[in-house]
Amino acid sequence: MAQQIKTPPIVPCARCGAEAKCIDWDFRDMWKVMCDNNHTSTKECSTIHRAICRWNNAQIKLQDT
Numbered sequence: 001m002a003q004q005i006k007t008p009p010i011v012p013c014a015r016c017g018a019e020a021k022c023i024d025w026d027f028r029d030m031w032k033v034m035c036d037n038n039h040t041s042t043k044e045c046s047t048i049h050r051a052i053c054r055w056n057n058a059q060i061k062l063q064d065t
């Protein structure tokens with residue numbers, strides 16, 4: 001049995017600290033992560049996993065600066 005791919009947890013928004021969630025952008029099966037204050041650092045992605053990874057990486061970069 002193949003291991004189930006685990007979706008990584010979404011880190012909170014680095015700009016405002018709000019919780020972020022992955023949404024189906026325009027219901028086109030394109031995924032985007034947004035915080036509760038509508039901050040987003042990602043373009044639409046074809047998978048939830050990719051959208052979350054991009055978001056998480058972007059938040060880490062924001063925290064470093």
Ligand SMILES: [Zn+2]
Binds near residue numbers: 017038
């Ligand atoms: Zn935010």
